[in-house]
Amino acid sequence: MAEMTPEQQQALAIAAARLRLQKQPQTSPGATTPPTSAAEPPQTGEELRARIYSDLAARREKARPQGPAVDRYGLPADDALSVARTGVGGLIEGIPIVGPIIRGGTERAAAATLAAFSDETYDQVMDRIHEANRAEKEANPYIDRGAQITGAVAGTIPAVMAAPAAFGAGGGSLLVRSGISGLSGATINGADAAVRSGGDPEAIWHGMKVGGLFGLGGPVAGKVIGGVVRYLVDAIRTRTAAQVAGTDPQAFGYFRRAVTDDGLDASTLPRKLMEMGADAIPADLGPNLQKQAGALAATPGPAQTTIRTTLADRAAGANARIGQTIDETTGRNVVPSEIQANIAVNQNAHSPLYREAFREATPYNTEPIASAIEADISRLRGPAQARLRQVRDMLNIADSNVLSTDPNVMFQTRQAIDGLLKTEVDPKVISALVEARQMLDDGLTRAVPRIKEIDAGYAELARQDEAVTRGQQVLDSGRTAPRPSELAAEVERGAQPQGMQIGPSAVPLRLSQGARAEIDRIVGTNSNDITAMNKLIKGEGDWNRARLATLFGPEKAEQLFKVLDNERIYADTANTVTRNSETAARLAAQNELGGGGNFGVKEAFKAGGFLGAARSAAIDKVDDIVKALMSSNTGNVTRESLARALIGKQQEKLVEGLVKAQGIGTTPALVDPVVKALLLNAGAPRTR
Known part of the structure; x- marks a missing residue:
């Protein structure tokens, strides 16, 4: 090995001196410390490095049995800070496949940082970190094991939730899902064993076998455990919801x-x-x-x-509720005969007005009218001819063949024609009578100037009388009942003033009063049969709804029908x-x-x-x-x-209870992924 530089030799010498000082025995205060013998320093850096490592190893071995384990900072390895580090490190390390890689990378980064700002080498720092990790794990074995299991499960749950089919949680039979789960378990545990063992084939094969075995049981265990959990959770939810609902x-x-x-x-x-x-x-x-x-x-x-x-x-209370709703939507009840009697009284009140108007009347030559009627008589045959002969005879002076010039005769003849028209059904007769009446009406207008004003009031009352009768036919189902469109047209025409009348007509009001009276009749005759009452008022289709909406307004008609539906x-x-x-x-x-x-x-x-x-x-x-x-x-x-x-x-409490009970009957969302994650990682070496 190459000789060390002077700077390196100086650093090693300082480290050796520190070791010698640490080895010297402690003396009491005032004692004389014998001088340290000048040991011969090593000649090469390699020899000095070996001596330092040997001294460090000896210190570790000597310190281990003499007291509790210490962490990387020389503190007890089972204190709160070390327990926390053990738990965090175990969580990271427990993540399948990537956990050891993440923790190792973190430790290497920490060692590089510490070595850069201290007089220790990178390898020295790594050795110290590894030794501290070992000491902390030995001091907190249950924390380490539990944290690694938690990390393994937490690291697998997202994958199971993201791709349930790949872990046997998708569709298909139980056998198919078990096979898929076994395959995924073998794959995950084999890859994890490869990372942790450094690629040892035996460890990989063992991990695959154990992972596949536990994976096979995942779907069955998930179903069983899920059912148990669901039963327990449902019992708690039901009791809680029942307390909220007060039941x-x-x-x-x-x-x-x-x-x-x-x-x-x-x-x-x-x-x-x-x-x-x-x-x-x-x-x-x-x-x-x-x-x-x-x-x-x-x-x-x-x-x-x-x-x-x-x-x-x-x-x-059904009839009272229906009656109240009918009053609110269609107005107070009326009796048709009473309304029509009042109309007749008002019509009779016009008689003095007519007498007063006829005092100012002048004789009128009715020969043109008579000639026109006679011409029609010579042309017509049958009932129409007979009716016109009857009208022609009315224009004569009583018991003679001489035409009268008295406007009162024309007026009475017109009134007689009105009576004939009320009961006539033959269209030819009606046409002939209407034409004759019109000629008489024109003559009266010339002979009695004020008569049209009085006629307008009388005619309005007559129209109201007819509208009361017509309104009672609105809810009929036969031919006399108007179609919705026909009734709408009648209401529109009825509101328009006729002749010399001033202001809107009361015909629409009388139509609605007639319909209201018919509703009251139906209710009165079916008070003990809500279904029959409902059917008669509502009808079979939508016609009655549309007709009542025309008379009383859509909102009121809808309200009435809703109450009838509810009562039914x-x-x-x-x-x-x-x-x-x-x-x-x-x-x-x-x-x-x-x-x-x-x-x-x-x-x-x-x-x-x-x-x-x-x-x-x-x-x-x-x-x-x-x-x-x-x-x-x-x-x-x-x-x-x-x-x-x-x-x-207790409706409000019941609703609150139903809200609380919304999850009853469903397995909590995380149960199946957690069960599968536990089983898939149960065979990993770190959890054994």
């Missing part, structure tokens, strides 16, 4: 299952109840909830009383719960007496094939809950708690 845990479990089976959850349940009105209860929202209510209604006890009393009280659902719930409860009670009695039948999935398949069997299995699942609720093993506390939930006495 018995078993009752909350029944309620939550019915809510889920009816396609509801914590967000849709309160929204549905709000849409169905203030009197809605959870039992209205689906068949599974209704079946539970039916089971409770059939089982003697406080729960039966709660369910039946609630439904009976709600049914008793309330009635259906009461009927279903009562009917189901009676049926359940009869079946329970039959089974108790030995007369109950056994119609199961097999019988359902015989009757309805695969679909029948599927339906039977689904019904049996619900029936199991019903039987459990009716059994004596289910206490009154559970049944009463469930009854309160079904009638909605």
